[in-house]
Amino acid sequence: MIQLKDLSFSYLKSDGSKVSETPQLNNVNLSINAGEFVLVCGPTGSGKSTFLKALNGLAPSFTGGVIEGELIIDGVNLIGLEPHEFASKVGYVNQQPENAFVGDTVIDEIVYCAEQLGLPISEIKTSVEKISALLEISDLLERPLATLSGGQQQRVAIASALVAGQKILLLDEPTSALDLEGASEVLRVLQRLSSEEGVTVLLAEHRISRVIAAVDSVLVVHGDGSVTKGPTETQFNDSRFAPPIIELGLKLGWKPLPVSTSSANKKWTETKPKYIAKTPFAPTEDVLRVQNLEVNFGSVEALQSTSFTLQGNQITALMGENGSGKTTLCWAIQGSGTRTKGSVITSKGETAELSSNERLEVITMVPQRAADLLFLSTLSAELEESDRFAEVKPGSTAKLFKSLAGRIDTSIHPRDLSAGQQLSLVLAIQLVKQAKILILDEPTRGLDYSAKHALAIQLNSIRSADRSVLIATHDIEFVAMVSDRVLVLEDGKLITDSTPIEVLGAGSKFASQLAEISNEQGLISLEQVQL
Amino acid sequence: MPAITRAAHLLSANKTNPLTWWLAGLSLAVMASLSSNVFVLIGICVASLVTIKLCRDDSPWAQSISFYIKLAAIVIALRVIFRIIFNLGSSTKDAFLLLPSIDIDFGFGNALKLFGPISQEAFTLALLDGFRLAAIILAVGMANSLANPRKLLKSTPGALYEIATAISIAINLAPQLIASLGRVRRARSLRGQSKGIKAVTGIVIPVLEDTIDQSMGLAASMSARGFGRKGNRSNTQVIGARLLAFLAICLIVTGSALLLFSPEQQTLELVILFVGLVAAGFSVKLSSARATITRYRKEPWRLGDVIILASSLALVVLAFGGVFAK
Numbered sequence: 048m049i050q051l052k053d054l055s056f057s058y059l060k061s062d063g064s065k066v067s068e069t070p071q072l073n074n075v076n077l078s079i080n081a082g083e084f085v086l087v088c089g090p091t092g093s094g095k096s097t098f099l100k101a102l103n104g105l106a107p108s109f110t111g112g113v114i115e116g117e118l119i120i121d122g123v124n125l126i127g128l129e130p131h132e133f134a135s136k137v138g139y140v141n142q143q144p145e146n147a148f149v150g151d152t153v154i155d156e157i158v159y160c161a162e163q164l165g166l167p168i169s170e171i172k173t174s175v176e177k178i179s180a181l182l183e184i185s186d187l188l189e190r191p192l193a194t195l196s197g198g199q200q201q202r203v204a205i206a207s208a209l210v211a212g213q214k215i216l217l218l219d220e221p222t223s224a225l226d227l228e229g230a231s232e233v234l235r236v237l238q239r240l241s242s243e244e245g246v247t248v249l250l251a252e253h254r255i256s257r258v259i260a261a262v263d264s265v266l267v268v269h270g271d272g273s274v275t276k277g278p279t280e281t282q283f284n285d286s287r288f289a290p291p292i293i294e295l296g297l298k299l300g301w302k303p304l305p306v307s308t309s310s311a312n313k314k315w316t317e318t319k320p321k322y323i324a325k326t327p328f329a330p331t332e333d334v335l336r337v338q339n340l341e342v343n344f345g346s347v348e349a350l351q352s353t354s355f356t357l358q359g360n361q362i363t364a365l366m367g368e369n370g371s372g373k374t375t376l377c378w379a380i381q382g383s384g385t386r387t388k389g390s391v392i393t394s395k396g397e398t399a400e401l402s403s404n405e406r407l408e409v410i411t412m413v414p415q416r417a418a419d420l421l422f423l424s425t426l427s428a429e430l431e432e433s434d435r436f437a438e439v440k441p442g443s444t445a446k447l448f449k450s451l452a453g454r455i456d457t458s459i460h461p462r463d464l465s466a467g468q469q470l471s472l473v474l475a476i477q478l479v480k481q482a483k484i485l486i487l488d489e490p491t492r493g494l495d496y497s498a499k500h501a502l503a504i505q506l507n508s509i510r511s512a513d514r515s516v517l518i519a520t521h522d523i524e525f526v527a528m529v530s531d532r533v534l535v536l537e538d539g540k541l542i543t544d545s546t547p548i549e550v551l552g553a554g555s556k557f558a559s560q561l562a563e564i565s566n567e568q569g570l571i572s573l574e575q576v577q578l
Numbered sequence: 579m580p581a582i583t584r585a586a587h588l589l590s591a592n593k594t595n596p597l598t599w600w601l602a603g604l605s606l607a608v609m610a611s612l613s614s615n616v617f618v619l620i621g622i623c624v625a626s627l628v629t630i631k632l633c634r635d636d637s638p639w640a641q642s643i644s645f646y647i648k649l650a651a652i653v654i655a656l657r658v659i660f661r662i663i664f665n666l667g668s669s670t671k672d673a674f675l676l677l678p679s680i681d682i683d684f685g686f687g688n689a690l691k692l693f694g695p696i697s698q699e700a701f702t703l704a705l706l707d708g709f710r711l712a713a714i715i716l717a718v719g720m721a722n723s724l725a726n727p728r729k730l731l732k733s734t735p736g737a738l739y740e741i742a743t744a745i746s747i748a749i750n751l752a753p754q755l756i757a758s759l760g761r762v763r764r765a766r767s768l769r770g771q772s773k774g775i776k777a778v779t780g781i782v783i784p785v786l787e788d789t790i791d792q793s794m795g796l797a798a799s800m801s802a803r804g805f806g807r808k809g810n811r812s813n814t815q816v817i818g819a820r821l822l823a824f825l826a827i828c829l830i831v832t833g834s835a836l837l838l839f840s841p842e843q844q845t846l847e848l849v850i851l852f853v854g855l856v857a858a859g860f861s862v863k864l865s866s867a868r869a870t871i872t873r874y875r876k877e878p879w880r881l882g883d884v885i886i887l888a889s890s891l892a893l894v895v896l897a898f899g900g901v902f903a904k
């Protein structure tokens with residue numbers, strides 16, 4: 048179906064020279080069969096997106112750069128063509144469907160590609176019926192796109208990408224912004240498309256623990272220009288992006304490496320590995336008190352009356368589905384968000400009454416779109432500005448950033464960093480301010496497992512400095528790794544305030560992968576497993 | 579007032595063709611540019627604002643009304659201030675503001691005269707100019723607030739690929755800019771800014787980058803779904819259509835500019851404008867000679883559209899007839 052022969056891709060500087068000696072993709076040779084379900088993974092910033100975009104002409108058309116070699120789809124070499132010439136063969140879905148929508152209603156959006164390709168109306172009609180049934184959106188056709196959940200939107204985007212009978216589907220992190228339910232909806236339809244409809248699916252993802260059991264093969268973009276493809280078991284010797292299930296297998300030396308929860312569960316019951324109990328950190332004094340906090344947007348109750356306190360020396364996770372009110376709560380606590388009633392008291396007083404600079408002395412926050420905080424033209428300028436503002440020793444931010452993201456050329460423009468690297472940079476900028484309370488809204492979006500580990504280590508060291516961290520997230524594995532306490536919101540209501548062992552343990556709705564594999568009460572994260 | 583509510587409902591933004599509001603906005607703008615009656619101009623401003631208020635829905639691009647009001651106010655103020663500073667010699671006799679004048683001598687030609695006494699007539703004229711520009715801004719603002727940019731994008735002819743993409747990205751830019759401005763401003767206060775850094779770069783750069791990123795993302799998504807495909811047209815047809823489109827745009831822009839700046843002589847300008855429109859028509863015809871695009875559902879023209887378009891057309895005809903000139 049797809050064959051790459053000596054495919055190379057390099058970004059260019061403004062003077063026309065190549066950005067680096069080694070191209071982003073360097074002489075890639077591989078082939079993908081019809082109907083194959085391929086997971087594309089690799090460390091943060093390795094070029095997964097670029098690889099996908101190279102397969103339908105978006106790179107270099109929309110990214111700049113040069114592409115060389117052969118890109119054979121259906122026996123025809125399509126290298127160098129514009130994206131619209133790929134449209135009848137290749138469908139493309141990106142991370143945020145709402146930014147890519149051209150229509151107003153679901154049906155408008157789905158038919159767009161078929162219209163552009165000039166298919167006859169009768170053909171579009173049958174095709175819409177078929178694809179909407181496949182993606183379980185037949186009931187939604189007349190709904191405005193804005194009223195759909197993230198998972199539904201993403202399925203509409205997939206329908207729109209396949210409406211003209213395309214047999215190849217490229218997806219760039221389609222589930223990274225979705226909650227558990229949305230993500231599993233999308234994964235389910237992808238599996239069906241590949242097994243029943245023979246669609247070749249290339250899925251780039253970071254959260255892969257639940258994906259790897261479903262895919263036929265794994266393609267790794269290593270970041271040094273090389274790209275390899277093979278069966279799942281053989282592709283994860285680089286643990287930078289290996290999910291917990293693989294890490295567990297590697298740690299315990301299991302052979303063959305189990306990739307599905309059920310096979311890992313069998314192995315676990317056979318071998319009964321030892322594990323230690325998770326000892327929560329002892330909280331110190333209260334640092335923040337939320338009292339009867341309520342937020343309404345017009346007639347919508349986004350947050351019903353909520354009260355709790357946060358203590359020092361603690362990492363508190365705030366979980367809940369998309370739209371449950373996590374982000375609203377974060378902004379209301381920080382003080383600049385909308386509030387209808389209630390108060391949030393810190394050592395400096397009510398957060399809503401502080402000026403923005405006073406707030407930064409007691410509370411810092413990293414919002415969902417971390418890149419909004421970046422505004423200078425080089426990485427080094429951003430790092431220096433951060434040191435200056437926080438009045439810390441020059442180089443402090445740079446040091447923190449290096450520990451999160453590794454060594455990166457500081458003359459680069461912050462916009463050219465990957466999403467994960469941008470997040471690391473903003474985290475470093477906020478962490479260096481030394482405020483007692485840190486709020487993180489979906490910090491692990493777009494981070495690979497090694498970046499998550501690095502973040503966990505950082506958060507642990509902040510915690511021991513008697514600070515309090517609140518993390519709003521969907522990322523169960525990350526919560527299992529770092530949290531001391533878990534709050535769960537449902538439809539704007541705080542329904543759970545408990546320990547991670549309770550919330551993420553075997554059999555619960557938010558069970559971590561390790562809890563599922565081991566089925567042991569009291570085991571939720573890999574760090575607990577002993578050799 | 580149920581009658582007004584009913585009418586507003588009929589004309590509400592999500593029930594009308596997006597092209598309708600652009601045509602209505604442009605009609606009002608043309609009317610404003612042809613009028614020198616301050617009441618007519620104020621009438622256009624008020625009409626645009628009231629229409630936005632009554633017909634908008636709660637989409638992000640409809641929230642930009644305050645932005646256009648501010649812009650219009652700034653333009654009026656600037657026009658008057660410039661007239662006062664670059665005063666081209668009113669005589670003291672009929673002066674209405676007696677300001678001392680400053681002469682700057684460059685050593686050649688006439689000295690540049692700044693300030694000085696200003697006559698009531700000159701002042702009113704400047705104010706009128708300001709109001710004319712403000713009315714045009716608000717009329718275009720109305721179109722921008724009420725026309726769903728996504729729908730507009732969908733109905734752009736894919737045949738004129740590069741031009742259509744550029745125009746649709748540009749139209750999408752303003753509403754997105756306004757939407758991301760609020761978000762970025764809030765996010766920026768989370769970081770703080772040391773004294774050496776200009777406050778404005780902290781907002782402007784992320785907003786611009788974000789807006790451009792989003793527009794490019796949209797364009798990429800459209801392109802990946804076949805927008806702008808050449809289809810089975812020959813290269814000559816494609817290039818011919820583009821050249822013709824370019825010519826048409828040049829003619830239309832020149833024609834309208836001449837109309838705006840010299841309202842006295844109109845025959846030549848109207849001919850240029852007409853030739854431009856004919857060329858544009860031919861270009862679209864040539865590009866879609868072998869239809870490569872299907873419309874699954876045509877965006878219908880409803881009663882609301884007919885009412886708005888008919889009244890806009892009537893206003894433009896009256897304006898050209900000189901009814902609002904004085």
